[in-house]
Amino acid sequence: AAKGKGPERQALALERTKGSEILFGVAPCWLALSRARRALFRLFLKEQRGGPGRPLRAELALQAAARGVPVLHLPGRALDALSRGRPHQGVCLEAAPLPFRSLRDAEEPQQGHGESGRRQLLWLVLEHIQDPMNLGALLRTAYFLGVDRVVATQSNSCPLTPIVSKASAGTMEVFDVYSTDDLQGFLKAKSAEGWEVVGTVSRPEEVEDVPVISCSEFQWDKPLIVVIG
Secondary structure, three states, X not given: OOOOOOHHHHHHXXXXXXXXXXXXXXXXXXXXXXXXXXXXXXXXXXXXXXXXXXXXXXXXXXXXXXXXXXXXXXXXXXXXXXXXOOOOOOEEEEEOOOOOEXXXXXXXXXXXXXXXXXXXXXXXXXOOOOOHHHHHHHHHHHHHOOOOEXXXXXXXXXXXXXXXXXXXXXXXXXXXXXXXXXXXXXXXXXXXXXXXEEEOOOOHHHOOOOOOOOHHHOOOOOOEEEXXX
C-alpha cells in the first residue's frame, strides 16, 4: 500500500472524540453497549470478506444501532492499531472514560442479619492497586463471589481503563466502583458503625500488634470490609 494508506494509518487517522478511549474485546464492548453507563461514540467491527460473518458481531451492530451508535467496519489490522495490539476479538468501541463513583453518592446499604436469612454485607477495599490486570482480576472475582461494594483509594490507584475492563471480562461495565480520598477516615467510620475491618496476610508469623486468625476460624457475624493492597 502507498504511504499513509495502510490500515494502521487508517485507524490512526480516524478522528477521535476529545477525551475518548477505545474499549476492546467482546465482553467489555457488549456490556458497555447493553448498560450504557458512559457516553458511547462509535463501534468498530472487523470487516468480513465473504461469508455471513459472526452472529455475535451482527448482534453487537444491532445493539449499537438501537442506541444510535455509528458502526464502522474496518480491516483487522486497523483494529489492531486501535487496540494498540491487544486482543480485540474483532470488536472495539470508542467511549468516554468511566470514572470512579464517589462514596458521597452511594446509597445507604441495607444491613443483613442472621435471623432474616440474609447474609451480612461484604465490601472490598482496594488500597493502591496500580496494575490494571490485577485490578481487573479483582473486580471480576469480587463480582463472581457476590461482593456488595468495591471501594478503591483515590490516590496511587489504577484508573478504570480499557485494560481493566478487558481483564475484568467486562465486569467493570456493570459493577459500580467507588473511591475515597480518606481511607483511614472511612475505615474508622465504618468500624464505629459496627463493621468488622480485616486485612489479609500470607505469613502470619511475621505479623505483630494485631490478632491473626485463619479463614476457617473466622466468624462472619457482622458487616465485613476486606482490605487488599
